[in-house]
Amino acid sequence: MTQFDLIVFGGGTGNTVASAAAAEGLETALVEKGPLGGLCLNRGCNPSKMLIQHANVANQVRNADRFGIDATIDEIRFGEFVRAVNAELADAASSKETNKREEEHLTLFQQEARFVDDRTIEIVENGETHTAEKVVIAAGSRPVVPDAIDGLADVDYLTSDDAIRLETPPDRLVVLGGGYIAAELGYFFESFGTDVALIEMEDSLVSREDDEVAAAFTEIAADRHDVHTGHRASSVAKSDGEITVTAESENGDEVAVSGDELLVALGRRPNTDGIDLDATSVETTDAGFIATDERLRTNVENVWAMGDIADNGMFKHSGDYEGEVMIDNVARESERVADFTALPHAVFTEPQIGAVGETESALDDSGREYVVGRAEFTDTAMSRALKLDHGFAKVLADPDTREILGCHVIGHEASMLIHEVTPAIRYGATVDDLANTLIHAHPSMSKVVMKACKDVPESVE
Template sequence: MTEFDLIVFGGGTGNRVASAAAEAGMETALIEKGPIGGLCLNRGCNPSKMLIQHATVANRVREASRFGIDASIDDVHFRGFVREVNDELAAVADRKAQDKRDQVNLTLFQEEARFVDDRTIELVESGETHTGEEVVVASGSTPVVPDSIDGIDEVDFLTSADALRLETSPERLVVLGGGYIAAELGYYFDAFGTDVALIDRNETLLHREDADVARAFTEVAEERHDVYTGHSATAVDESNGEFVVTAETEEGGSVEVTGDELLVVLGRRPNTDGVGLDATNIETDDRGFVATDDRLRTSVDGVWAMGDVAGNAMFKHTGDYEGEIVVDNVVHDAGREVDFTALPHAVFTEPQVAAVGRTEAELDKSGTEYVVGRAAFTDTAMSRALKLDRGFVKVLCDLESRAVVGCHVFGHEASILVHEAVPAVRYGLTVDDLANTLLHAHPALSKLVQKACADAVDAADRTTE
């Protein structure tokens, strides 16, 4: 048995924690069975956004005639750019692994492993055991595949990771799920000629977004795809290269949706049940996530958790932030607490979706009095230049304090625009503060957030008169 100052179990964002600890002089072990960089680099954010950009470029060419420019797409080298993206990222992962092997005080174990007690981890292939004075659990997440769908375990369906490696665009793709992964991949494949069908049990796609945004996005998706909202997949069959999905409504209605590929993107669950946590005293919550306190400590002294497995929010940017917290606390004993106030997120379709703060439904549930400010993309000079015919910014304002408590954007470059409001939500700025921020470069789209805040000021003034 080898003893380390720190063991990091998981080489996604956890690889940064391992390097920081080793740089600080801690004898550190990093354990990761797959490529370094984890889901985001190898099977998630990086390849999806790179491939989606290819889709956006193709769509821009198709739309060139709106600007009086004759343009056409002569060919699409689909297999070529899919390989190029994945090969580029594989090379990045390889370089990261080599950097770890070369780093002083750091030992990389690239094989499957499991816990055998609170701080001892066994390597499955070699049988070696290693213990750490401190341990960081960063084992990530895996796709949810519901066993309630009859036949799902008997068909060769795709996960999101598989879809990002397809070298031929399917003729007909059936997607189970209506969240952001389904939305993004539906947009991507549609751009390259795939007939996409989306099946989701909720009444709108992106149902966790503010209701106005979810409805607006669903309308756009219905223009591109066959959309079956309010339907739950109950059975799947595969025969002669064709998938048949049976989906039912709560009222008893039923449809059969067919395709030559089936993509299951019904959420992700934490990697806790397959890593031996039952051999430890590390507690998990009722959803299977490792339970952590505000310093990311688990129920076991000296054991910490971060990233998807901790369940605070399953985004790469939260994992990066949690990694900073863990480094400060484990390496530097800083006692730093997490603060997820004003956590933004974005969906990289076209139009994009982005949000920070609370939704109207959340404010209604809490009994908060609020007003809404709105600004339409079509009311700006830059939108006219870009020939945008849809989109809006929606700001939610606490009526008593006039603080910005939510901002929801549906439209071009929403992932950038939302950050106009992130500091406001984080630091309690008011709609008056943002409305009176005059130094916006004209005619930048960022003025839309200012316009929405000015509208909220008017609404608040009228309500309190």
Template sequence: MSRAFDAIIVGAGQAGPSLAGRLTAAGWKVALVERKLFGGTCVNTGCMPTKTLVASAYAAHLARRAADYGVVLQGEVGIDMKAVKARQQTVVHNARGGVEKWLKGMDGLTVFEGHARLTSPTTVQVGDEVLEAPKIFLNVGGRANVPDMPGVNDVPYLTNTGMMQLDVLPQHLVIVGGSYIGLEFAQMYRRFGAQVTVVEMGPRLIGREDPEVSDAVREILEAEGVAFRLNSECISFSPSEEGIRVHVSCREGEPAVVGSHVLLAVGRKPNTDDLGLDAAGVTLDKRGYIQVDEALRTNVPSIWAMGDCNGRGAFTHTAYNDFEIIAANLLDDDPRKVTDRLTAYALYTDPPLGRVGLTEAEVRSRGRPALVATRPMTRVGRAIEKGETQGFMKVLVDAETKQILGASILGVSGDEAIHGILDIMYAKAPYTVLQRTVPIHPTVSELIPTVLGELKPLD
């Protein structure tokens, strides 16, 4: 005997709970299934705990620099990793508990805890329960990718999930993967006091960024003592008396790095392999992501996919926007689509990188006349006052339409200042509108109009 609902939501990550709120407010009878931790990746093993650790690492870094600001501290700066972890876990538990309490108290919503499997386009089984609804929304997220590298199963390794449980300071943390997740952990653990080596297969870090961004980030982290091994095309693992041996190179440099701990930060994969999607006829791409159209509907008319599992965005903010798109189309007669969304994200090293739109390489590939302007953070008053002058600002503009195509702000408050540019791009206004604004002094944002006044043709 099945239990009937108007909608079933699988997963309590960023999109699922908000959609449950909208649907129940509209009078729908909704079931939500969560198999483990309410709040999804962001709350439990992603944004919130990692940024909490970043904050602890920044406090340690600033304390060590206290004398630069005329502040005198007695004794050396110490790190209590158990206290660091406890603070991080308190933030997580409070956030997760808030989501769970909200959902379980929501009128019109029935929460099921257990593993969901689709048995048809309109039915989901959770333990002994069979749930039925004409509409199913999948918000199942993703997890760390563990490639089948030689020896990886012969050694202990950590992913972003395991790092959240670490309450000791590694003597030497070897991070495999020189992209966003790996670099954030590299800087924070170096600031906690660990020796850190980043191993990257490619010729540079964060390969999707322009080379000048990659180079600047590398220089910032190297200045803090993080070591890098690039072009590591022969990565393998083996046990060692000193810990874990990571073979990194077949051509140059020391052939291996020995660490006390290894973190694998080599991408993510969707949680779609145990959902019974084949029984429902849902189509996946070759990487396991659920294929969706502009409205986030799968090839099965009764099923939608939101968040990391649909391959249309890998961020908390894009998952939430997925909810907004689905709700607008279903409830508001507002035809929104995923291609209306601009690419925007941040790298939370210190200083952070705020990014929106196209890179310079992507602008060049368009073959249209373009303008570009840059300004080092050494010429930004707010950065000078804070004593944090690493990085630069860069804006790219279409020379004919005057539309901003993309921007990078690597520097203090870059993750916040980028939003002024993001808003103008969504408004589809010419860059001259932003150039003529009068921002508040002293801020990082106040230099954006100045940068726009220095645009020159992109050679």
């Protein structure tokens, strides 16, 4: 048995924690069975956003005539750019591995492992055991594939891991799910000629967004996809190379949707069951995530958890922030608190969605009073330059203090616009600060946020 100061179980964002700890002189073991960089670099936000940018460029060319420019697409080298994207990221992961093997005080185990007690792991391949005074669990998540859909296990379905590696766009794609993964990949494949059908059990796509944003996006998506909201998939069957999904609504309406490929995009689940966490005393939530406190500590002394497996956001940017907290608390023995106030997120489809803070439905459920300001993208000067015909920003604020409680944007570059409001929420600025004190460059799109803040009434109507 080898004794380390620290074991980091998981080489996604956890790899930065391992390197920082090693730099502080801690003898550190980094355990990751797959390529370093984890989900985001290899199977998630990096490849998907790189591929989506190809779709954006293709659509910009197709829409050039709106600006009086005649342009055509002579060829789309789909397989070539898919291979190039994945090869570039594979090289980045390989470079990470090379660098880790050269770092002092760091030992990389690029093998499958499992826990045998609170702070001891076993390498599955050879039975070697390694223990440490401190352990950070950062083992990530994987796509949800439900058992309740009859016949699903009998067909060759895709998950997001597979879809980003398809080198030929399918003629027809059926997507189970309507969240951000389904929305982004549906947009990507549709942009290259695939007929996309989305089956979503909720009443709208991207149902975790503010209701008004979700409704607006669902309407836009329905213009380019075959959208079936309010339907739960009940069975899957394959015949003559065609996959057919049957889905039912609560009132018994049934639809059957067929395609050449089936993408299961029903969310992600923590990898707690795949690392024998039951061999430890580490507590998990009812949903299977590792429970942590405000310093990312588990209930077991000297054991921390971060990233998707701890469910403090399930975003790469929240994982990066947790990594910074973890470095301070584990490698430098500080007592830093993880503060997830004003954690933004974005959906990189067309149009983009950006959000931070509370939704209207969450505020309604809590009984908290709020006021709403709203502005259309078309009310800004820049919208004329960009020839925008849709999009809006809405701001939710406390009627008494005027502090911003939430902001939701759907439209051009919403992923960037939302960051005007993010620091305002985190540091307690008011809608009046953004509307009247902050000077906005003209005619930037950020003025849509300013206009939404100006639109917030003085009191609850």
